[in-house]
Amino acid sequence: MTQDHIIQKLKNRYHLLQSLIANLKHGFPARELKVIAVTGTDGKTTTTSMIYHVLKEAGLKVGYISTIEAKIADETLDTGLHVTTPDPWDVPYYLDKMRRKGITHVVLESTSSGLQQNRLFGIKFDAATITNIKTDHLDYHGTWENYAAAKYLVAKKLKEKGLLVLNGDDKKSAEWLKEKLIEDKLADKIQIQWFRKDMLSSLQEKVDGMSFTFKSVAYQLPVIGSYNQENALAAISICSRYVSEDKIVNALKTLPVPKGRMEVIQKEPYTIIIDFAHTGHALDQALKAVSNIKPSNSNLITVFGCAGRRDRSRRSMGEIAARYSNSIVITAEDPRDESLADINSEIIKYAQKHSALLVTRFKDSEDYQQRKGKYIQDQKNNKSKILMYAFDQEAVNSRFDAIDFACSIARKGDIVFITGKAHEQSLAFGNTEYPWSDHEAVARVIANHESK
Incomplete structure (x- = not known):
């Protein structure tokens, strides 16, 4: 069923009602948290894990919700078999539980369907990144433009002066996003940072990991692949909003490889x-x-x-x-x-x-x-x-x-x-x-x- 089908549109309204009721029940918990959104066709889980690890190692009280699991203080919860963004009932529940545990920052992996279906209603993001927008999920969205528009919702859900980190190497989406940001006049309302792999120097890669220099700072990570260079640049750019460069450098050296990610x-x-x-x-x-x-x-x-x-x-x-x-x-x-x-x-x-x-x-x-x-x-x-x-x-x-x-x-x-x-x-x-x-x-x- 495509996103334009009348039944799906009705479902989206139902999801909106579910989210509203759940947020009312839990007191709109996102209002007391700094929520960081990670979306994109590929790289969401790895980037989410990188951001979470850096902030945690830097001493912040941070939780996350990803494809693999939800991490709330010392508790780890399974988030499902084939689901990235949980149901509308669950998101406010997880966020409220994090708030009660004293967590201040949350990294939320967000799918195009989760955003388009109102499953993240009630959340304003403090920062967000779109890792890339390729061709995928057209069985639901119908066109690449619809799919991109769903990803772009993270930008529209940013707080005033919130940070949006974008991938300049993803040419098609970069051009589309530049036009949308101008069209919606968001540049004056939010902070926008672009990254590209040609900003790296001294790049070395082997089976045990990679190292590179970015903005005159040397980094080492136990992961491989040019796409992980992109994921790392997105994570570094986001984390720079909250912690110092030396803490990011030290944390990435000890990055746990997410399960099943290279x-x-x-x-x-x-x-x-x-x-x-x-x-x-x-x-x-x-x-x-x-x-x-x-x-x-x-x-x-x-x-x-x-x-x-x-x-x-x-x-x-x-x-x-x-x-x-x-x-x-x-x-x-x-x-x-x-x-x-x-x-x-x-x-x-x-x-x-x-x-x-x-x-x-x-x-x-x-x-x-x-x-x-x-x-x-x-x-x-x-x-x-x-x-x-x-x-x-x-x-x-x-x-x-x-x-x-x-x-x-x-x-x-x-x-x-x-x-x-x-x-x-x-x-x-x-x-x-x-x-x-x-x-x-x-x-x-x-x-x-x-x-x-």
Whole structure:
């Protein structure tokens, strides 16, 4: 259902009523907090985590609400299976709980749908950043312009003299945002800061992290990727409003890597990385980053899929994977009530545009167990072709078998890159959410391989 459908418009009014009632019940808690909004197509959770960590290490009393969890003092709450911005009832509840715990600053990860559907009614932001605006969620928003307008609501919800941090490297959104800010005459009401990666110098990157200089200050972070440079610049710009440069520098050195965000699980004999890239832009940036740290003469093996009942343009990720990978393993990522085999076929067609060769498709676990030996050996002997394998079983086993296969064909020095699920705790087939964890699957695969 698109945002312009009459039923969705009625739902949005209902969400507005829910938010109003919840705020009245909890006394409009955001009025006593400095709320920092983080939105964008990609990078929201990592940027949220960076800002939270810096402010916490600097001694501020800070909480956050992200895709992964809500952190309220010493309490950690699960925020759902496939939700970023919680329901209208929940946001004032979380904020009120934070206020009662003495928290003064809150970092709130905000989705385009959450903003457009009035789930954040009653909140005025002290600061906000838009990490980027790519093409996504058009199944709901209909057009890129509608999607961008929903993200832009964080700017309109800023307090007077609030800070808006924007990404100058995201060309399309940068031009659109500049026009909107002029049109709405916001420049005189809020503070606006732009960042670009060409403002960095002395950039170095390796598997353990990166370092760079920004505005004559040297920073070190235990994360990789050009998109994490953007996330870091957004976080640094936001945090500079609240704490000194030296506190930001010291805090970023000890940044915990968010679960499933370019998370290195194993380094030897081959590297395993779990990530959440599930859009074309995110996958392109992630694979580019991994390629930059990959040893020469080693292989990049990419494991991913595309969600059903979501923006179909995401399936072009097949071509992106083929551009960077030596081997591609296609599997389930919440097919919902679409056929997994049909989704995989679309991904395969895109990958074939970049000369990827489909070797075989496994229909179920029994088929995989019977035939995997031959393909594991053939893959290890491959020197030049981009080989592709698909796992089509309508069950969580399709993803487990895909991870097992990727690790089976990996040689010393290779990188196995598993993306699309990360922190999420379920896989959706039909209308059912089945328990699932990429981390647990990887642990099982490693244990199984070590026992042989």
